[in-house]
Every structure is written in structure tokens, then in C-alpha cells.
Amino acid sequence: MKVTIKDIAAVAGVSHSTVSRALNDSPQISPATKDKIKDIARTMNFEFNAGARSLSGRKTGNIAVVYQAKYDQFGSSLYVSQLFIELRHFLERMDMDVILLEGYHPDTGASNISRLLRQQKVDGFLIVHNLITKRDYESIRRSGLPVVQLHMPPIYCNKEELDYFFTDHFMGGRIATDYLIRQGCKKILTVPTTDFDSEEFKLRTQGYKQALEDNNIPFKEELVVAIDSTYLKGYYLFNSIPEILANVDGIFFQTDIQAFGFLTAARERGIRIPEDLKVIGYDDAPICESTNPQLTTVHQPRKKLAELACDRIIDLINKRNNESRIQEVLFPHIVVRETS
Amino acid sequence: MKVTIKDIAAVAGVSHSTVSRALNDSPQISPATKDKIKDIARTMNFEFNAGARSLSGRKTGNIAVVYQAKYDQFGSSLYVSQLFIELRHFLERMDMDVILLEGYHPDTGASNISRLLRQQKVDGFLIVHNLITKRDYESIRRSGLPVVQLHMPPIYCNKEELDYFFTDHFMGGRIATDYLIRQGCKKILTVPTTDFDSEEFKLRTQGYKQALEDNNIPFKEELVVAIDSTYLKGYYLFNSIPEILANVDGIFFQTDIQAFGFLTAARERGIRIPEDLKVIGYDDAPICESTNPQLTTVHQPRKKLAELACDRIIDLINKRNNESRIQEVLFPHIVVRETS
DNA sequence: TTGTAAGCGTTATCAG
DNA sequence: CTGATAACGCTTACAA
Numbered sequence: 122m123k124v125t126i127k128d129i130a131a132v133a134g135v136s137h138s139t140v141s142r143a144l145n146d147s148p149q150i151s152p153a154t155k156d157k158i159k160d161i162a163r164t165m166n167f168e169f170n171a172g173a174r175s176l177s178g179r180k181t182g183n184i185a186v187v188y189q190a191k192y193d194q195f196g197s198s199l200y201v202s203q204l205f206i207e208l209r210h211f212l213e214r215m216d217m218d219v220i221l222l223e224g225y226h227p228d229t230g231a232s233n234i235s236r237l238l239r240q241q242k243v244d245g246f247l248i249v250h251n252l253i254t255k256r257d258y259e260s261i262r263r264s265g266l267p268v269v270q271l272h273m274p275p276i277y278c279n280k281e282e283l284d285y286f287f288t289d290h291f292m293g294g295r296i297a298t299d300y301l302i303r304q305g306c307k308k309i310l311t312v313p314t315t316d317f318d319s320e321e322f323k324l325r326t327q328g329y330k331q332a333l334e335d336n337n338i339p340f341k342e343e344l345v346v347a348i349d350s351t352y353l354k355g356y357y358l359f360n361s362i363p364e365i366l367a368n369v370d371g372i373f374f375q376t377d378i379q380a381f382g383f384l385t386a387a388r389e390r391g392i393r394i395p396e397d398l399k400v401i402g403y404d405d406a407p408i409c410e411s412t413n414p415q416l417t418t419v420h421q422p423r424k425k426l427a428e429l430a431c432d433r434i435i436d437l438i439n440k441r442n443n444e445s446r447i448q449e450v451l452f453p454h455i456v457v458r459e460t461s
Numbered sequence: 462m463k464v465t466i467k468d469i470a471a472v473a474g475v476s477h478s479t480v481s482r483a484l485n486d487s488p489q490i491s492p493a494t495k496d497k498i499k500d501i502a503r504t505m506n507f508e509f510n511a512g513a514r515s516l517s518g519r520k521t522g523n524i525a526v527v528y529q530a531k532y533d534q535f536g537s538s539l540y541v542s543q544l545f546i547e548l549r550h551f552l553e554r555m556d557m558d559v560i561l562l563e564g565y566h567p568d569t570g571a572s573n574i575s576r577l578l579r580q581q582k583v584d585g586f587l588i589v590h591n592l593i594t595k596r597d598y599e600s601i602r603r604s605g606l607p608v609v610q611l612h613m614p615p616i617y618c619n620k621e622e623l624d625y626f627f628t629d630h631f632m633g634g635r636i637a638t639d640y641l642i643r644q645g646c647k648k649i650l651t652v653p654t655t656d657f658d659s660e661e662f663k664l665r666t667q668g669y670k671q672a673l674e675d676n677n678i679p680f681k682e683e684l685v686v687a688i689d690s691t692y693l694k695g696y697y698l699f700n701s702i703p704e705i706l707a708n709v710d711g712i713f714f715q716t717d718i719q720a721f722g723f724l725t726a727a728r729e730r731g732i733r734i735p736e737d738l739k740v741i742g743y744d745d746a747p748i749c750e751s752t753n754p755q756l757t758t759v760h761q762p763r764k765k766l767a768e769l770a771c772d773r774i775i776d777l778i779n780k781r782n783n784e785s786r787i788q789e790v791l792f793p794h795i796v797v798r799e800t801s
Numbered sequence: 802t803t804g805t806a807a808g809c810g811t812t813a814t815c816a817g
Numbered sequence: 818c819t820g821a822t823a824a825c826g827c828t829t830a831c832a833a
Contacts, residue, residue, distance in 0.1 A: 123579070125810055136820045141812060149818060168579035172515030173810030176825045181512065182580070183560070190546060202542060206530060213567060218560045218582065220523070227553060239463065239508035240522070242558065356753065385725060385753070413696065413725070465826055476804045481828060491802060513826030516809050 124165045132161050144169075175241060184212055184434060185220045185243040187234060189250040200376075200404050200421065201249055204272065207427035208247065215435055217244075224250050224257070232257055238264050245269070245434045251276050251320060258282075267437030269430045273321050284437065284446050286429045288421045290321040293453040294328025295335075297373045297401050297419050300455050302336045304399055306371030309333070312358070313375045314350040322347075325375050325403065344369070348379060355382025359390065370398060377402035377418055384412050384460065400460040414459035422451045464505045472501050484509075515581060524552055524774065525560045525583040527574060529590040540716075540744050540761065541589055544612065547767035548587065555775055557584075564590050564597070572597055578604050585609070585774045591616050591660060598622075607777030609770045613661050624777065624786045626769045628761045630661040633793040634668025635675075637713045637741050637759050640795050642676045644739055646711030649673070652698070653715045654690040662687075665715050665743065684709070688719060695722025699730065710738060717742035717758055724752050724800065740800040754799035762791045 126144070130137040135154065143150045143158040144167075150158075175181040186208060188201060209219050220243060222233050234257045237243050245267040251274065258278040261268050270285040294311070301309050311329045313322040326345060333340050346362055348354040355378065359366060374380035380402035387394055394400055394414060405420035429449060437443050466484070470477040475494065483490045483498035484507075490498075515521040526548060528541060549559050560583060562573050574597045577583050585607040591614065598618040601608050610625040634651070641649050651669045653662040666685060673680050686702055688694040695718065699706060714720035720742035727734055734740055734754060745760035769789060777783050 123581070123810095127810080137810085138812080138821080139819060141810095142819085145812085151818060154818085166575075166579065168576060170516070170810050171580040171582045172512045172521065173825090174812080175512030176510070176516050176809090176827085177811040177813080178825065179812065182582070190549075209530075209561065210567060213562065213573075218562060218577075220558045221549065221561050222553065222558060227550060233553075235506075236508055237558075239506065240511040241463070242511045242522070389728065463826095467826080477826085478805080478828080479803055481826095482803085485828085489802065494802085510826050512811095513809090514828085516811085516825090517827040517829085518809065519828065 123170070124167050125170065126167075129158060129161050129165060129167060132165070133158050180244050180438070181242060182216065183218050183220050183243045184245050184247055185222065185234070185237055186247045187222060187224050187250050187253065189252065190223050200406065200423070201272070203406070204249065204423045204427060207424050208431060211427055211431035215431065217435070224253050232260075235260050238266070244438050247271060247430060247434060248275070249273075252318060253277065267434055267443070269434045269437070271426065271430050273319065276320065280448070281446070283448075284433055285448050286426050286433070287450050288426065288453050289450045290324035290453075291328040291331070293403065293419045293421070294325030294373070294375075295332045296328075296453070296455055297325075297403065298329045298332035299335065300417075301371040301373060301399055301401060301461065302332065302338070304371070304395075304461055306399055307338065308344070308369045309338075309371040309373060310344045310346060310365060310369045311373040311375065312355075312379055313345065313347045314379075315347045316350065317347075322375055329373060350376040350378055352378050352382035352385075355379035355384075356386045358383050359386050372398065372400050374400065374402045377404045377406045377416060380416055380418075380460075381412050384414070384416065388413070395459070395461050401455070402460075405456055412460075417458045417461035418456050419453045420456045421453050425451060463510070464507050465510065466507075469498060469501050469505060469507060472505070473498050520584050520778070521582060522556065523558050523560050523583045524585050524587055525562065525574070525577055526587045527562060527564050527590050527593065529592065530563050540746065540763070541612070543746070544589065544763045544767060547764050548611075548771060551767055551771035555771065557775070564593050572600075575600050578606070584778045587611060587770060587774060588615070589613075592658060593617065607774055607783070609774045609777070611766065611770050613659065616660065620788070621786070623788075624773055625788050626766050626773070627790050628766065628793050629790045630664035630793075631668040631671070633743065633759045633761070634665030634713070634715075635672045636668075636793070636795055637665075637743065638669045638672035639675065641711040641713060641739055641741060641801065642672065642678070644711070644735075644801055646739055647678065648684070648709045649678075649711040649713060650684045650686060650705060650709045651713040651715065652695075652719055653685065653687045654719075655687045656690065657687075662715055669713060690716040690718055692718050692722035692725075695719035695724075696726045698723050699726050712738065712740050714740065714742045717744045717746045717756060720756055720758075720800075721752050724754070724756065728753070735799070735801050741795070742800075745796055752800075757798045757801035758796050759793045760796045761793050765791060 126140040127137045130140045140158055143155045144162055171182055186205065212219055224234060225232055238260055246261060247269050249271045253275055255277045268283060270283045272287060274280045274287060298309060311326060313326050316322065330340050343365060380400055392398055402416045402418035405418045433447055466477045466480040470480045480498055483495045484502055511522055552559055564574060565572055578600055586601060587609050589611045593615055595617045608623060610623045612627060614620045614627060638649060651666060653666050656662065670680050683705060720740055732738055742756045742758035745758045773787055
């Protein structure tokens with residue numbers, strides 16, 4: 122039923138090792154036989170048996186994408202889920218399958234990374250998760266498998282030891298704030314999220330501070346108000362901090378969904394945006410174009426990020442340019458729409 | 462470095478086959494040695510080598526989840542992505558890894574199902590996709606691997622041949638409409654999506670018709686208006702069909718996100734909901750609680766669905782109760798909130 | 802109840 | 818350039 126290299130060998134009248142070499146493009150096979158064998162393989166609908174291949178020391182054809190499930194589909198996880206679509210997209214093009222999982226078993230807390238390593242199920246790790254243990258990074262390193270860290274720096278591992286592709290969250294916060302200042306805002310509120318595990322929001326807030334300083338605007342602690350990354354919390358911001366909002370002329374929301382909720386509430390109250398108050402979001406989620414007015418936001422180059430990460434991990438798997446780490450921090454940029 | 466059953470055998474002072482049997486819970490091994498071996502395996506941090514295991518005819522430990530990527534994160538794919546979280550959740554508890562992929566290669570259109578089959582990379586298929594070819598279903602059947610169809614019936618395969626777990630979309634449309642009628646609505650608009658590939662919306666519309674008929678309300682073609690499953694299309698419904706909306710006292714949106722957009726527009730126009738107009742959505746997405754007023758909607762039992770499907774595929778993989786198909790259609794139910 | 806040995810499909814080493 | 822052959826780690830008759 123299943124066709125193996127031996128079946129092909131029989132048809133081609135050669136040994137199975139010749140078939141293996143031919144299909145793996147070994148230089149020691151003559152072009153003629155190579156072509157013949159490849160033809161036969163194609164017509165017989167041959168695919169390498171994944172188990173056998175991995176057993177005899179070659180690739181599994183699988184990449185683990187390790188992420189952190191957050192159950193709010195509308196918060197930061199929205200960005201991650203979009204990023205994931207891009208990742209799978211590139212990997213599929215390279216004929217890699219994706220094993221998607223969380224870092225730790227939901228019940229036992231056992232490390233999925235260490236399990237996959239011992240099972241030898243994958244050829245590399247793409248990590249979109251900042252809370253992987255030092256121990257796990259070390260296990261991966263000992264195994265010799267490649268890791269690429271994505272989106273955010275790890276907390277329990279020195280990032281210099283890794284290949285990584287991040288977006289510059291500090292710069293994101295800075296350009297967002299600077300943009301509002303250049304639009305004439307003087308009293309700017311920033312709204313990070315209450316997801317305190319994520320370094321990214323701290324960085325955006327630092328960028329916010331930096332922009333204020335650059336423009337000689339004194340920083341005020343009370344103008345940093347963290348709320349959950351949900352529509353509803355954005356919506357009810359007027360209820361939770363009315364005095365602050367009354368004295369503000371610009372808001373930098375650190376996720377789009379918060380801004381979305383806020384915009385709805387603002388319109389109900391007749392607040393004119395951007396005339397009375399300018400608003401900028403973060404992520405450039407598809408939802409931005411849906412708001413009314415359409416949301417000005419900070420775009421994170423998720424597609425580029427995914428592409429770089431996939432190219433890199435494939436290179437590492439194939440031992441190309443693997444003597445040194447590649448570490449890139451991409452700049453976000455502002456997408457000007459109607460709220461600013 | 463990697464620990465194998467031979468290493469364990471050496472420590473335990475038995476043969477590697479005894480170790481294999483013990484760890485696989487073979488009845489022919491004495492409880493004493495079994496315990497001893499399991500202990501050693503645990504302390505040595507042993508895991509079966511996935512490649513070797515699959516080669517020698519046993520399980521890969523992988524399940525393919527085949528879905529259809531839709532790039533609008535806020536439409537029907539939202540429901541699917543939530544369903545996927547539930548699926549992975551259950552499978553992870555059973556120590557299965559998930560290979561998530563689309564049915565067909567984005568560039569070549571080659572079947573991923575047929576590839577996985579030939580590569581022998583997975584133990585079973587969970588299909589959340591209605592456009593898989595007949596040919597692929599046949600390949601799976603020939604391979605002897607289990608398939609469970611989820612959420613929606615396949616278009617190119619007779620569903621009676623499969624194990625499946627669906628929600629009853631017809632009934633969903635019917636109860637939604639019937640509920641509006643019992644709230645006093647007489648002229649009810651329904652808004653399916655323009656995703657014409659998906660049978661589910663046709664079924665919901667049929668359910669809508671049935672409810673009208675049950676209540677002796679004449680069906681009118683013009684009261685079925687398909688729009689994209691986006692916030693914005695919902696929002697602009699007033700612009701696209703003003704006359705129709707003026708003469709309607711209830712709306713059954715077939716996805717929540719459409720209703721969400723509509724509600725925003727309605728409030729801007731001072732339309733009182735539910736007093737002037739009652740609205741019901743579909744899916745019970747997290748966003749429902751975020752709308753103002755909160756959206757009454759049809760809840761699809763996604764968690765239950767995921768659980769049933771995972772249990773079933775595990776049973777099938779282990780050849781339990783596999784003589785006949787299990788086919789279940791779950792009923793959705795209404796979650797009453799504030800728009801009705 | 803346990804051990805021995807063959808075999809799964811592939812790659813790699815060594816001859817020729 | 819090609820063919821035998823061993824090896825990868827595991828399961829499973831078959832023997833004991």
C-alpha cells in the first residue's frame with residue numbers, strides 16, 4: 122500500500138540507497154538516473170516516511186511553535202494569533218508542519234519543550250512566549266536544535282544567547298506619543314494593559330516617557346492608567362477616571378481593542394475625536410478600520426517578523442550561517458487614520 | 462545523551478523488550494518488574510522516541526487538525542479559532558500533539574491530508590473544514606486512520622460515512638427566530654453572511670423560515686439580507702437597506718460581529734433596543750458581553766463539541782467502539798442578555 | 802514471565 | 818557513480 126524507496130528501487134532497477142541519494146539530491150548520482158528516479162517517485166506518489174527519516178537521524182519536518190494561550194481573543198492574544206497565521210503560512214511554503222502548543226502542560230505543568238526534545242519530534246522551536254524557563258532554554262541548547270525567539274524577549278534567559286526577532290516596543294511607545302505631541306497634544310494619557318507578565322507594555326510606557334522628556338513635557342504618574350485589554354474596560358474608562366479624562370487632550374492606548382471601546386463611549390458622550398481629543402492605538406488589528414472614526418494606530422510588522430523568523434529557523438536547521446546569532450529589532454510605524 | 466529503552470534495560474537488569482512491554486502496560490509483565498521499570502524510566506526522564514515508535518507500527522502521537530484559514534479574524538473564523546483552543550486543550554491532556562494545517566497547500570494546492578497520510582505523520586484527522594475533497598476522504602478511509610468531522614458537514618462526502626459532531630444550525634436559526642417571535646416581533650429580518658461556501662448559514666436561514674412558518678408568519682425574500690461577517694457591514698446596514706430596517710421589529714444576525722456593528726449604529730441613531738427593535742446574534746463570542754446593550758445570542762456548545770470530538774478520536778485510534786459511527790448533533794441554546 | 806531476533810523505512814559507511 | 822550492509826529505537830512474534 123504505502124510506497125517506500127524499495128518499491129521505487131524495484132521499478133527503477135537500482136538499489137534502495139541509490140533511490141535515497143537521488144531523492145535527496147546527492148551530488149554523487151548521475152543526472153540521468155536522478156531524473157529517472159524522481160520521475161518514478163512522482164508518478165508513484167511517493168513521500169518519505171517521517172518516522173523512518175527521523176529515526177535514521179534526519180529531519181522530522183516539524184517545527185514547534187510555542188505560545189502562551191490567553192483566553193481573551195480580543196486582547197494581545199489577537200496579535201499573536203495573527204502572527205501565528207503568518208508563521209504557519211511561511212512554514213507551510215517550506216513544507217514544514219507546525220506543532221502548536223503551550224509551553225507547559227495545562228494540568229501537570231510539565232514542560233512540553235522538554236518532552237518534545239526527548240521524543241525528538243521537532244527540528245526546531247519558534248517561541249512566542251516570554252515565560253519559558255531557563256532550564257528549558259538550556260535543554261534546547263544542549264540538544265543542538267535551533268530556537269528563534271519571536272515578538273518579545275524572554276524573561277528567564279539572556280536574549281543575547283538567542284536568535285531573535287522583536288519589534289521595538291520602546292520605540293513604538295515613543296513614536297506614538299511623539300506623534301500625538303506633534304499633533305498639538307500637551308496632556309497625554311497612556312493606557313497600558315494589566316497583563317503585567319508582558320514586558321512589551323512596560324517598554325511602550327518607557328517609550329511614552331521618553332517622548333515626553335524629549336519634548337520637555339513633565340511626566341505625571343497619574344497619566345499612566347493600566348486596564349485590561351478589552352473593549353469593555355476601554356468603554357468604561359469614562360466611569361473609572363472621569364477627572365483625568367477631563368484634563369487630557371490625547372490618549373495613547375497600548376492595544377487597539379481598548380481604544381475601540383473608548384471610541385464608542387466617547388461618541389455617546391459627544392466628545393469630538395480628533396478635535397477635542399486625539400487617540401492612537403497599538404497593533405493595527407483588522408478592527409482598526411472598523412471603528413468610527415477609524416483608529417490611528419501603531420503597526421507592528423508582523424508579516425515581516427514571521428518571514429524573518431521562518432527563514433532563519435530553516436537556515437539554522439540546515440546549518441547555514443549558524444556560527445553567530447541573528448538578532449533584529451524591527452521598527453513599528455504609525456498608520457494615520459481618523460482619530461488623530 | 463538521549464535515553465532509550467536499552468539504557469533502562471541496562472539499569473533494570475532486564476532485556477529491552479521487557480522494558481518496552483512494561484512501559485506499554487503489557488499484561489504479560491509482572492506488576493513488580495513493571496513498577497520497577499516505570500520508576501527507573503521516570504527518574505531517567507525517559508520518553509519514547511517518536512520516530513522509532515511510529516516506524517515500528519505504533520502511534521505517532523500526533524493529530525492533524527485541518528481547518529480553513531479565513532483571514533478575517535472577526536468573522537466566523539473567530540468561532541473556529543475558539544473551538545481550536547478547546548481542541549488543543551483536550552488533546553494536550555491526552556498527550557497528543559496537534560499539527561494544525563489547512564487542507565491544501567497555499568501555493569501548489571497539493572493536499573496536505575494526502576501528504577500527511579503518505580508521510581505517516583499523524584494518527585488521525587480532526588476536520589473543521591467543509592471543502593475537503595471526496596478523494597481525500599477516500600484516502601483517509603483507505604489508510605484506516607480515523608477521521609472526525611467537526612462543526613459543519615462536509616460538502617464532498619456523504620456525512621453518514623463519518624463520525625461527526627455538529628451543532629444544529631437549522632435549530633439555531635429556528636430557536637433564534639422563534640424567540641424573537643415570542644418576544645412579540647412580527648417583522649423579522651435575518652442577516653446571514655456572504656460566505657456562501659458555508660452550509661451553516663443556509664441552515665440557519667432555513668431554521669428562520671421554519672420558525673416563521675410555525676408561527677404563521679409569511680416568509681418574505683427581502684427580509685433575508687446577506688452581508689460580510691464584519692463589524693463595519695453591520696454598522697452600515699442602515700445605509701444599505703434603510704427602507705427595510707424602517708419596517709422591521711426584530712433582527713436575527715447570524716454572527717455576533719455583525720450585530721455588534723449594527724448596535725453601535727443603532728445607538729447613534731437613537732434607536733432604542735430592545736424597545737423599538739430586538740436583536741439577537743449568533744456564536745456567543747466573548748464580544749457579546751462587551752456590547753452595549755449586551756447582546757442576546759445563540760450559544761454554540763463549542764467546549765462540549767471539542768470534548769466529544771477529542772474523546773472520540775482517541776477511542777478510534779485505540780480501536781475502541783469503532784465498529785459503528787458516532788454522529789451527534791448538539792443543540793445550541795439562547796443566552797438572553799439585553800437586546801431582546 | 803522474560804529474552805532473542807526480525808523488521809519497520811531511512812541514511813550513512815564502506816567497498817567496488 | 819552505485820550497491821551491500823549496518824544502524825537508528827521500538828514493537829512483536831517466537832522461544833524458552
